[in-house]
Amino acid sequence: MARAATIPKTSPEIQAFVRLVRASVAVTRELSAQLSADHGLSINAYEALLTLARAPDSRMRRVDLADSLLLTASGVTRLLDSLECDGYVGREQCESDRRVSYAVLTKTGRDKLREADTTHTRQIRELMGEHFEDGELTQLADLLARLPGVEPADESCAPDS
Amino acid sequence: MARAATIPKTSPEIQAFVRLVRASVAVTRELSAQLSADHGLSINAYEALLTLARAPDSRMRRVDLADSLLLTASGVTRLLDSLECDGYVGREQCESDRRVSYAVLTKTGRDKLREADTTHTRQIRELMGEHFEDGELTQLADLLARLPGVEPADESCAPDS
DNA sequence: AGCCTATACTTGAGGTCACAAGCTTTTGCT
DNA sequence: AGCAAAAGCTTGTGACCTCAAGTATAGGCT
Secondary structure: OOOOOOOOOOOHHHHHHHHHHHHHHHHHHHHHHHHHHHHOOOHHHHHHHHHHHHOHHHEEEHHHHHHHHOOOHHHHHHHHHHHHHOOOEEEEEOOOOOOOEEEEEOHHHHHHHHHHHHHHHHHHHHHHHOOOOOOHHHHHHHHHHOOOOOOOOOHHHOOOO | OOOOOOOOOOOHHHHHHHHHHHHHHHHHHHHHHHHHHHHOOOHHHHHHHHHHHHOHHHEEEHHHHHHHHOOOHHHHHHHHHHHHHOOOEEEEEOOOOOOOEEEEEOHHHHHHHHHHHHHHHHHHHHHHHOOOOOOHHHHHHHHHHOOOOOOOOOHHHOOOO
């Protein structure tokens, strides 16, 4: 009986939550170690370079980059500090609004991204793809996208009442 | 065209990986802030208390707790330092092997867990459950369980030779 | 114009984690 | 027994991130 009576049961929500966090920690740790060893980049540093590379003119406001990376403003300041220090990213002032500065991908940064991309994306594909059949990864991605904050909020589809 | 020619494409594996990490960051940040504000516990502190509560005699070797929580040995030392400091966990020496010490849940720790459990599990259910139909959470949990490191490796199914 | 709030960003302080190195004890090998 | 390797744990160091607070600029309102 009831020695375990006070221990919370594991509902589907909690099961999913626990596995989500564990999966992220496990996968991130592995890929982060490889990326760091191979190229000296953190995952967020890589994602930052990638995000910039995809942006128009390879430039973004720091705030928008923070949103993209799910970082706080101060987090992005420090991340860019180190990327600027390595010469991967430059800084430019905005003409019309002197509060904002842009983060701009440099040529060096683009080269670094291209260099890191080859091994990193292969490692991701190996780690993620290994245990899934076709379609299951898409299914997983679709389910994850429903969680709040994962995909940028879609304002356009609010017909409200 | 092809301004974007050097930018990595997004395969299903990478899409799933990116969303996995984003989901974890978003969900963890929210729940961690609530848990910390309401009860002064980090998520790992809560999980540690919970894991201990479920263990036989509410006690575990520190190494095994580290494995359960996906932490390194040093990570668990520091986590337990603070839990011991708060009186939630005690320490006991192993008789037969003097290298190992056990982490033991105290009465105070059990009370704390019970106190935190009510709000925390409700918040998890709200956050996770909100955007899914029946069965989808189980589906998500099942998919996540396939990733390496998420569920403890099952040694028992090695027929070896 | 003056003021008030919001926005963009930076900085200081603190928390959490990993890695590397070190200590002690145990185990396996000869 | 003796020695080497492994296991369990702790500590120093540094990376990364957040929160709170501060600065500076922009925009709206009276």
